Amino acid sequence: MAILIRLLSGPAEFIKNRKKTATLLILAVGAISFWTFRNKDIDLAETAKVELGSVIQEVSVTGRVKASQAVDLAFDRSGRVIYVGVKSGDRVSAGKVLIKINDSELIAQESREKANVISAELRLSQIKAALNNSDGDVSITADALVKSLKLAVDAMVDFTEVQYKYFNVNTGSAGEVARQKEDVLNLIYGQSNLGRTEAWYFMGLTGGLKSQIDEVQKNPNNVDIDLLASKVKGTLLKSKEALEVMQFELTNEPVVTPGDIDKINSNIDLILGQISEISTRKKAIVGDGYEAEIAKSQLEQARSSLALVQAQIAKYSLVASFSGTVANIDVKTGQIISSNETLVSLMGNARFQIEANVSEADIAKISVGDFSRVTLDAYGRDKVFTAKVVHIDPAGRIVDNIATYKITLEFDSTDEGILSGLTADADILTDQKNDVLHIPSRNVISRNGKKYALVVVDKKSIETRFADLTAILEKDGQSTFEVEIKTGLKGSDGRIEVISGLNEGDTIIRE
Numbered sequence: 001m002a003i004l005i006r007l008l009s010g011p012a013e014f015i016k017n018r019k020k021t022a023t024l025l026i027l028a029v030g031a032i033s034f035w036t037f038r039n040k041d042i043d044l045a046e047t048a049k050v051e052l053g054s055v056i057q058e059v060s061v062t063g064r065v066k067a068s069q070a071v072d073l074a075f076d077r078s079g080r081v082i083y084v085g086v087k088s089g090d091r092v093s094a095g096k097v098l099i100k101i102n103d104s105e106l107i108a109q110e111s112r113e114k115a116n117v118i119s120a121e122l123r124l125s126q127i128k129a130a131l132n133n134s135d136g137d138v139s140i141t142a143d144a145l146v147k148s149l150k151l152a153v154d155a156m157v158d159f160t161e162v163q164y165k166y167f168n169v170n171t172g173s174a175g176e177v178a179r180q181k182e183d184v185l186n187l188i189y190g191q192s193n194l195g196r197t198e199a200w201y202f203m204g205l206t207g208g209l210k211s212q213i214d215e216v217q218k219n220p221n222n223v224d225i226d227l228l229a230s231k232v233k234g235t236l237l238k239s240k241e242a243l244e245v246m247q248f249e250l251t252n253e254p255v256v257t258p259g260d261i262d263k264i265n266s267n268i269d270l271i272l273g274q275i276s277e278i279s280t281r282k283k284a285i286v287g288d289g290y291e292a293e294i295a296k297s298q299l300e301q302a303r304s305s306l307a308l309v310q311a312q313i314a315k316y317s318l319v320a321s322f323s324g325t326v327a328n329i330d331v332k333t334g335q336i337i338s339s340n341e342t343l344v345s346l347m348g349n350a351r352f353q354i355e356a357n358v359s360e361a362d363i364a365k366i367s368v369g370d371f372s373r374v375t376l377d378a379y380g381r382d383k384v385f386t387a388k389v390v391h392i393d394p395a396g397r398i399v400d401n402i403a404t405y406k407i408t409l410e411f412d413s414t415d416e417g418i419l420s421g422l423t424a425d426a427d428i429l430t431d432q433k434n435d436v437l438h439i440p441s442r443n444v445i446s447r448n449g450k451k452y453a454l455v456v457v458d459k460k461s462i463e464t465r466f467a468d469l470t471a472i473l474e475k476d477g478q479s480t481f482e483v484e485i486k487t488g489l490k491g492s493d494g495r496i497e498v499i500s501g502l503n504e505g506d507t508i509i510r511e
Contacts, residue, residue, distance in 0.1 A: 047456065048440050050498065050506040055438050057431040058492040059365055061407070063356025065376070065422040068410065069348025070327070073318045074340050075101060081335045086326045086344070096320040098344055099331060103316035106309060113306035120299035127292045141225055142216045148232045148274050149188065149213050152239045155267040156184055157199045159246060162260050164198070166253055173249045180242035187235045209235060236271050243268045324348040327420070347420060351411045354387060354424045357404040360396065365430040368392060372409055377423040386412045389428065433489050433497055441496040443508050444487060453498075455483050456507045480509065 079101030086098050159181055167174040182195030190208025194201075206214075209231055216223050247264050250256050327345040331337060354374065358366060366389060374385040391408040398404070409426055411418055445452040457466060457479050466481050473480035485501030502508070 046510045047507050048443055048509075050437055050439055050502045050504055050508065052435060052437055052504050053495075054432060054434045055436055055489045055491040055495050055497045056429065056493065057365065057489055059358065059362045059428045059430055060492075061356040061358055061426050061428065063354045063409075063424050063426065065352050065354055065418060065420055065424050067324075067327075067347035067420050068350045068353045069322055069324060070420070071321060071346050072342040073098065073344045073346060074342050075318065075337060076315060076339055077101075078336070078338050079316065081331055081333055081337060084329070084331060084333050086329060088326055088329050090326045091324070091349075092320045092326060092346070093323045094320055097317050098320060098326070098329075098346075099318040101316050101337065103313050106313045106316065110306065110309045110313060113302065113309050116302040117299070117306055120295065120302040124292065124295040124299050127295050141229070144277065145225075145228060145232050146213055146217060148236055149210065151270055151274050152184065152188060152235050153203065153210075155239050155243060155271060156181060156188075157203070158263050158267055159242060160197075160199045162246060162250070162264060165260065166250065166256070173252065177246060177249060180245045184235065184239050184242050187231075187238055233275065236275050240268055240271045243271070318344060320346055322346070322348050349414075351414055352418045352420065353390070353411070354409040354426060356407055356409070356424075356426065357399055358407055360403040360405070363392070363396075363405045363407075366392065366407060366428055367430070370428050370430055372426045372428040374409070374411070374424050374426045376418070377425070378419075379417065383417075385415065385418065387426065388412065427492075431489055436488070437498040437502060437504060438491070438495045439498055439502070439508060440494050441490060442494065443510055444485070444496060445482070451485050451487055452482050453485050453502060453508045454510070455481050455502070456509055457481065 081099060082102050083097070083100035085096070085100075086092060092098070163174075163177055163181065167177045178195035180195075182192065185194040185197075185202055186192055186208075188209050189202065189205045191205065212223070212228055213232070216225070216228060243264055247261070247268070250261055250264065324347050327347045329344040331343045337343065368389050368391065370389045372387045372389065374387050375381050375383065376385070387409040389407055390410045393406040396403045396405045409428075439453065443453060445454070454472075455466075457463070459474070459477050459479050462479060466479075466483075469481045469483070471479040472482055483501050486499040488497035488499045490496045
């Protein structure tokens, strides 16, 4: 009533007195709490000792056993089964034929294609023998190659003269002319960046094809004349291409001397004539000879046709893609099967795995490589297997409105009792600290971001570390102090590590 009268006496006085009242209420509540706790009996069953030992943190999950390698096999076409080579439970090696469907038409086609390959091989052998037994003079061939390369060099000399006369500026046409010249000279001398050089410079170079031609003049019988002829022919053809580009670019020039056009045209004709002359020699100097090239092409075509048929035949067999065990097979000889119909399931010989979902609250504790103890419902809690975490999915998914992450554990052994599909319970060891102080986590008091423990001490042996503390309870010759502590790892069995604030052997109680 007195407070009500003061409230009515005026706002200023009310505010002032309200602060005093609040302060008195807080002190009253604290005093009541203190005396209530002071008069409370200490239940010895609620006490615990600060001990030195291990704190183990584990995450428990439940999942399903699966094979790390597993595949369902089916044909991509329909057909009649003519062979079944395995039964459920059989162990097979990679490449083992499991099932075949009728492929008789393709087998006949394969025989025909094999005969075609043999025929093409014989024809090519005959042509090569004829070329090797030719009485052509190798020295004549070498002379032809020398003449051919000289013709290509002379053509580039005339090419350069016209280039410097009409295309010696940085224009699109000049760039294309220089590129064509560089390609030809690179084939002749084996050097790059010669597209804008003068004739006197590149004519003094050695190396590349020119050095090989010089060598054939000295020792015509010690070189692969056919290979060298192919290179020379390629150089002549490239020279012809460059001259034709020059021919075209000259048509776009406003003023061109007729003699320059004639010079380019004359070189094109000379190169064409030289290619023709080489081709008519007794010794085929371009490639392996025209007939040999055709025979080679026919042989490759025959081999390709055979490979195509054999690839089709392979599709008429189901083959084990890896070594493992036949988990299931559902087909009989003579049965007509449809395309994409699963006929056999194969599991690999690799160790079995467990897939399990972990909540977002625990996923940060788990790392790849963490050890785990595993029990299978089929064998009870007494039979323990070991496994380790081998994969953690980076993307989560929602299961029953909870964000979860899929993890994969792999068994450490290949125990025959481990079967695909069994329910597995895994305790994953995520952290462990040995030889540390620990107390029951239920004895830790959290308040205002700090942590405390209630330490019970015999009055006769109070240590100096409690000198600055006031006992919150004194009874039966014992004092209870609220001590600030620092905690560390929280174990899965209710233990929590104490980093500071307590000593081994201290007695603590619950609040």
